Amino acid sequence: MSDKFELKPISSGAIPQAIKKAEHYRLLNQSWAAESICRDVLAIEPDNQQVLVMLVLSLSDQLASGHKRVMRDAHEALSRISDPYRRAYYTGILSERHGQDLLHRAAMGSSTMAYDAFREAMDWYEKAEAIRPHENDESILRWNTCVRILARESHLRPAVAGEYEPVIGD
Secondary structure, eight states: OOOOOOOOOOOGGGHHHHHHHHHHHHHTTOHHHHHHHHHHHHHHOTTOHHHHHHHHHHHHTTTTSSHHHHHHHHHHHHHTOOOHHHHHHHHHHHHHHHHHHHHTOOOTTHHHHHHHHHHHHHHHHHHHHHTOOTTOOHHHHHHHHHHHHHHHOTTOOOOOTTOOOOOOOO
16 A cells, blocks of 8 residues: 655745755755755745746756756746846856766766766857846856866867767677
8 A cells, every 4th residue: 555645735834944055055065955945935936036047056956856847847947037038047057067966977978978968068158148137247257167067177088079889789
């Protein structure tokens, strides 16, 4: 016999406190708990932009576990962010964190994939920079971080055509 549990909705009056709790759990590196709270808030306020951003950040904190689900869910949340600047900036954050995750993996091909993720992040930061609010240089700061990572991690390189040839058995 299996138990089936249903989610309980929170009240709309509890949303501000729930948001504070989600921020607190992110600071405690319990991003799975922050993600759950974000989903509870979004069930009541599906267009809450602050919570959509926090959901993207909470998911990106979890990239090392459940990579495919995390990326899919984060991209879905990003698509719901209405401000083009914030959407571009946080897409860059997601790509940069993906690069960091790949950088720390020792899997075959992860260096090339990490390079690609950092370059993708840089592309998004450039898009964000082009439409940024006055005196908001956070996209430039993130761009510079990616440049420094690529300079420091000299083994990260773009893929070279014809570099890998799989062995095909007879």
